[in-house]
Amino acid sequence: MGNENLDELDKPIVDTRATGIAAPGQAPPPLVILAIDDDPGMLRFYKAALTNESVRVESSTDPLRAVELAESLNPNLILLDLTMPGIDGMEALRRIRLRDPEARVVMITGDYSIESAIRAIQAGATDYICKPITPDKVRGIVQEAREQVDLTRRESTLENQLAEVFSLEGMIGRSPNMLEVFDLVRRVAPHLRTALITGETGTGKELVARALHELSPRAHQRIAVFNCSALVDTLAESQLFGHRKGAFTGAIADQAGIFEWANGGTVFLDEVGDLSQAAQSKLLRVLENGEVQKLGLPQSITVDVQVIAATSRDLNVEMKSNRFRPDLWYRLNMVQIQIPPLRERREDILLLARRFLLDFASQYRKEIHKISRRAESALLAHSWPGNVRELENVIGRACMLTRTRMVDLEDLPEEVRNQSVRTAASPTTMEDAEKQAVVHALGITKNKALAARKLGISRARLYRLLTKFGLDDDLPTEERFNEAADE
Numbered sequence: 285m286g287n288e289n290l291d292e293l294d295k296p297i298v299d300t301r302a303t304g305i306a307a308p309g310q311a312p313p314p315l316v317i318l319a320i321d322d323d324p325g326m327l328r329f330y331k332a333a334l335t336n337e338s339v340r341v342e343s344s345t346d347p348l349r350a351v352e353l354a355e356s357l358n359p360n361l362i363l364l365d366l367t368m369p370g371i372d373g374m375e376a377l378r379r380i381r382l383r384d385p386e387a388r389v390v391m392i393t394g395d396y397s398i399e400s401a402i403r404a405i406q407a408g409a410t411d412y413i414c415k416p417i418t419p420d421k422v423r424g425i426v427q428e429a430r431e432q433v434d435l436t437r438r439e440s441t442l443e444n445q446l447a448e449v450f451s452l453e454g455m456i457g458r459s460p461n462m463l464e465v466f467d468l469v470r471r472v473a474p475h476l477r478t479a480l481i482t483g484e485t486g487t488g489k490e491l492v493a494r495a496l497h498e499l500s501p502r503a504h505q506r507i508a509v510f511n512c513s514a515l516v517d518t519l520a521e522s523q524l525f526g527h528r529k530g531a532f533t534g535a536i537a538d539q540a541g542i543f544e545w546a547n548g549g550t551v552f553l554d555e556v557g558d559l560s561q562a563a564q565s566k567l568l569r570v571l572e573n574g575e576v577q578k579l580g581l582p583q584s585i586t587v588d589v590q591v592i593a594a595t596s597r598d599l600n601v602e603m604k605s606n607r608f609r610p611d612l613w614y615r616l617n618m619v620q621i622q623i624p625p626l627r628e629r630r631e632d633i634l635l636l637a638r639r640f641l642l643d644f645a646s647q648y649r650k651e652i653h654k655i656s657r658r659a660e661s662a663l664l665a666h667s668w669p670g671n672v673r674e675l676e677n678v679i680g681r682a683c684m685l686t687r688t689r690m691v692d693l694e695d696l697p698e699e700v701r702n703q704s705v706r707t708a709a710s711p712t713t714m715e716d717a718e719k720q721a722v723v724h725a726l727g728i729t730k731n732k733a734l735a736a737r738k739l740g741i742s743r744a745r746l747y748r749l750l751t752k753f754g755l756d757d758d759l760p761t762e763e764r765f766n767e768a769a770d771e
């Protein structure tokens with residue numbers, strides 16, 4: 285597997301600055317540039333220098349107003365004067381980057397100093413340029429921004445295409461593990477009789493079950509979903525298999541069970557490990573010869589259903605302690621689909637996160653376009669005990685909280701945020717700095733070999749550092765897929 289695929293993990297599906305992705309043959313929309321300078325002469329100069337370019341130049345002499353404009357216009361490039369009355373360029377830069385940590389801001393100054401240049405770059409400026417500045421130089425800056433925007437546009441189009449390829453009936457994933465699951469679902473569904481889906485909570489067992497049904501010949505028939513842990517024994521039995529009037533207190537009329545209701549279609553039994561012994565033996569009869577034993581009815585009725593069962597427990601353990609019938613397990617287990625936990629398929633994390641982001645943004649009618657890089661690093665580093673459901677909740681909450689058009693670190697819950705290293709935080713010791721650099725490089729590259737190269741150290745040294753900081757297990761392990769490519 286090439287590294288290109290993993291590199292794309294770092295890129296947003298839709299970038300705010302890549303608005304209006306042009307259809308083939310259509311000219312891309314002009315770049316939006318915001319020029320901020322207290323000297324109106326400078327603003328006229330920028331406009332004159334760029335008259336022949338495909339750009340839209342907005343400008344302001346008031347830095348406070350400009351900060352607002354930066355938020356509402358979402359420009360592709362901001363040209364920002366350093367010395368201005370009111371708030372100075374540095375403060376304006378800080379406020380702009382606070383709202384959009386990825387804004388492309390070029391500082392332009394009449395009084396150069398190394399300290400202010402360093403401060404500007406540290407505060408996130410893309411570049412720091414001294415006046416006097418020539419029209420050619422302005423066009424050069426714009427050209428660089430344009431190349432960056434084009435790149436992002438191409439990547440986001442590619443990303444959208446990839447998302448289409450790597451989805452099946454509403455499930456998305458690009459990890460080799462998940463692609464295997466998709467493949468199995470596609471192969472099994474046409475001949476489905478029974479299947480067992482295993483996986484931790486929130487891994488997508490119900491989605492897989494629905495996909496199996498949708499891709500099966502019975503897709504146009506009913507699917508009944510039943511959670512075996514939701515009801516106590518008799519009630520569960522009566523719901524599943526039905527009952528006759530008077531079969532138990534409260535059975536005031538004859539009632540068809542779920543198997544009867546879904547006859548001809550599919551029954552999905554969630555948490556099948558929680559079925560009572562009595563229900564288990566009744567289920568076995570349904571699977572073996574299609575016979576449904578209604579409560580209070582001596583003879584059985586016949587149904588024709590396909591049964592999909594799911595469990596988040598280890599049924600082997602349940603069998604050993606005699607809580608689950610081995611004969612039922614053999615029946616169900618003829619086809620087993622194992623869904624790996626999210627921590628074992630980190631390539632899916634950002635793909636899923638971005639999809640959820642788009643969904644929640646439209647649900648909340650908020651204009652949220654992306655997740656900041658540092659927030660993405662935190663998402664990648666988290667271990668996701670609640671799997672995809674946890675990720676969905678985290679993104680949902682973040683979309684609700686964010687006041688900007690992007691989800692950033694502060695919108696993530698503490699347990700996720702803590703996994704990341706705030707690049708802005710100042711380290712207290714050399715060791716801290718070393719650790720931060722390592723974690724950051726791994727967050728970006730998601731590959732130990734690449735991270736070592738980025739850090740300018742040998743792989744052996746990186747491994748020593750990982751052991752020293754006890755980071756070995758916490759970090760993305762995609763190197764499994766990449767190291768071969770790296771050799």
Ligand SMILES: Nc1ncnc2c1ncn2[C@@H]1O[C@H](COP(=O)(O)OP(=O)(O)OP(=O)(O)O)[C@@H](O)[C@H]1O
Nearest residue numbers: 454455456484485486487488489490491596672673
């Ligand atoms: N591959 C995926 N692509 C998109 N959404 C997913 C994917 N996997 C899971 N989800 C979403 O995550 C949530 C949890 O999925 P689901 O209910 O299928 O999990 P589960 O394994 O049945 O969990 P539980 O064991 O708790 O019942 C759902 O909202 C589902 O839509």
Ligand SMILES: [Mg+2]
Nearest residue numbers: 486489490554
């Ligand atoms: Mg479920």
